[in-house]
Amino acid sequence: MSNDHATGPSGFGFHSTAEDVTRGLNLDGQTWLVTGCNSGLGLETTRVLHARGAHVIGAARTVAKAATAFDGLGIARADATAVACELSDLDSVRAAVVAVSEQGRALDGIIANAGIMALPELRQRDGVELQFFTNHVGHFALVTGLIPRLTSAGRVVMLSSGAHRMAHADGIEFDNLSGERDYDAWRMYGNSKLANILFARSLARQFAQEGSQRTANAVHPGVIITNLARNMEDAEGMYERMRRSGRVTLKTVGEGAATQCWAATSPALAAVSGEYMQDCNVHPPTANALDDALADRLWTVTEALVAAG
Numbered sequence: 001m002s003n004d005h006a007t008g009p010s011g012f013g014f015h016s017t018a019e020d021v022t023r024g025l026n027l028d029g030q031t032w033l034v035t036g037c038n039s040g041l042g043l044e045t046t047r048v049l050h051a052r053g054a055h056v057i058g059a060a061r062t063v064a065k066a067a068t069a070f071d072g073l074g075i076a077r078a079d080a081t082a083v084a085c086e087l088s089d090l091d092s093v094r095a096a097v098v099a100v101s102e103q104g105r106a107l108d109g110i111i112a113n114a115g116i117m118a119l120p121e122l123r124q125r126d127g128v129e130l131q132f133f134t135n136h137v138g139h140f141a142l143v144t145g146l147i148p149r150l151t152s153a154g155r156v157v158m159l160s161s162g163a164h165r166m167a168h169a170d171g172i173e174f175d176n177l178s179g180e181r182d183y184d185a186w187r188m189y190g191n192s193k194l195a196n197i198l199f200a201r202s203l204a205r206q207f208a209q210e211g212s213q214r215t216a217n218a219v220h221p222g223v224i225i226t227n228l229a230r231n232m233e234d235a236e237g238m239y240e241r242m243r244r245s246g247r248v249t250l251k252t253v254g255e256g257a258a259t260q261c262w263a264a265t266s267p268a269l270a271a272v273s274g275e276y277m278q279d280c281n282v283h284p285p286t287a288n289a290l291d292d293a294l295a296d297r298l299w300t301v302t303e304a305l306v307a308a309g
């Protein structure tokens, strides 16, 4: 549980904002890919990276959604690139990889931010439960497809969640990827967010084995009211109960986007890889999230899903 008034070893903490953690950085000439650029934390991340001088390649379900987001932020068309990437459709993801690659810009980082949460009913794509597919499989295909475009010190930042603690006790449910055995909205969301951490961990190991300076980390942004709860019947009630219980302090969107912006840009993190972060500091995840054998198996299984899809 986070201490919402403390700052950690980084000098930042729970209330640090994306503006705070990037203050003084000059990102002129650098390029970041942000998925889910049109809403919530992705929109704020796009705004702040652009404000620090970066070119943002913003991925949304459609080009129009990304372009509308840029317009809403007052970002000139020359300063950002809109890309369509429907993460639940591997053809769309592959087309996004081609579009980004053909654009010719080296990527200083990929912030795999898009996500869906707590779908009340089981939904599937290619026979796989939709949260796992969208949050993990789609991003796996996108990120692995774009690794050749990363700069030599490029960073991958996976949006995970404290909800990875809600994953199945054994970790990833390889025998229930369809979700059909016993669907549970939050456990399935937790599984997908555990997968985001394990994927970052595998990438980090691969980068290290290659002797590369590239890094990969996963982050929990905090609990923030965005469109993420749109699929829930009683989202307002849930947030109200959180407020009243006093157990969860909600973050603003600026605070929520801070950890991913910090992970993506902080000069202090150039050699930090394979970690889980929250409140703009490295933080311990669950034991399953540190299990390299689980991460290896997930990689192999996901690779096969992507190859078949």
Ligand SMILES: NC(=O)c1ccc[n+]([C@@H]2O[C@H](COP(=O)([O-])OP(=O)(O)OC[C@H]3O[C@@H](n4cnc5c(N)ncnc54)[C@H](OP(=O)(O)O)[C@@H]3O)[C@@H](O)[C@H]2O)c1
Binding pocket: 035, 036, 037, 038, 039, 040, 041, 042, 060, 061, 065, 085, 086, 087, 088, 112, 113, 114, 115, 116, 117, 134, 159, 160, 161, 162, 163, 220, 221, 222, 223, 224, 225, 226, 227, 228, 229
């Ligand atoms: N907010 C929180 O409390 C919280 C807590 C822990 C972790 N997170 C994580 O933070 C990330 C950002 O969430 P947020 O709070 O900013 O939520 P949000 O406002 O709902 O934004 C999510 C973004 O993901 C996009 N997206 C969803 N499904 C997609 C798909 N199939 N293909 C492409 N894009 C898709 C959405 O596009 P559309 O607008 O077109 O649907 C939207 O741009 C998520 O990964 C979430 O799991 C959030």
